[in-house]
Amino acid sequence: MSEPQWLSEEEQKAWRKFAAVFTLLPASLDAQLQHDAQLTHFAYFALAMLSEAPDRALRMSELAARSSSSPSRLSHTISRLENRGYVRRSRAAEDGRGQVASLTDEGMAAIVDFAPGHVDAVRRYVFDALSAEQVQQLGEICTAVLSKIDPDGTLVPPPPSAS
Template sequence: MTSPWLDEEQQRTWRTWLAVSELLPRALDAQLQRDAGLTHAAYIVLAMLSEAPGRSRRMSELARMANQSQSRLSHTVARLEERGWARREKAAEDGRGNVAVLTDAGWEVVRSAAPGHVAAVREGLFAALSPEQAAALQDALAAVLDRLDPDHSERAGRG
């Protein structure tokens, strides 16, 4: 029978993961707020739209890609609409769903914010790792992700 508790190494790993999963997003959010005046959550939405054909995605797919609930995404897109960086339209193919569309102004925001964001990711995550550690981290995170999302339904377009 397996112990109900984590062993010492598992506990250290778990607590380290908790700290990193709190501190890294906070650092990325602070950098984006300071340099571009937007939240990390908003930047991810803009980035996912910028990578899409026609700079548009169905709201349901965008929610999965941005790791946001449909409700939170709706609020995020509403704030982007207020700034003129995105708009919502009915889906052309079936008219039932909505798509979010990146505007030209939103595209410019992504283009200007991306270099600073990439530098912050590189500094906050990869600068502390050797190439071998980065590869091992990728392998470990992929294994955890495959366990959490075996059918890839929660990572549309990313898996």
């Protein structure tokens, strides 16, 4: 076995900061959404993916991919969202085998209600700290990292359609 290529001092500093961000940012976003909406960030994200989908509905397998989730985790989350009246599940019309999650009118109203607080938190925790140039660099950095961990782009949700 060959000797690993250890991180340089500069890489180590950057890695530790990056690790802190991906640990602390999700917890901060979860705290805001729990306080304002009694939702986890993951549940909110699943609702947001449905809100952007045609007819506000996606096959569960597609929703799992768009929310970077295992089918099991998504199924549990969708069950909780069904109990709140935000989502409805049904059999896929085209083949009857898969399930489709559909955002209800109540779920859409919840997203519309909760989105401003969530966007404010994202802006406060991330974008207010960055210059326009840094925002562009952040996008480029994320693209580069994602090309290594998701080369097919199957786990990255598509951007919302321009209306």
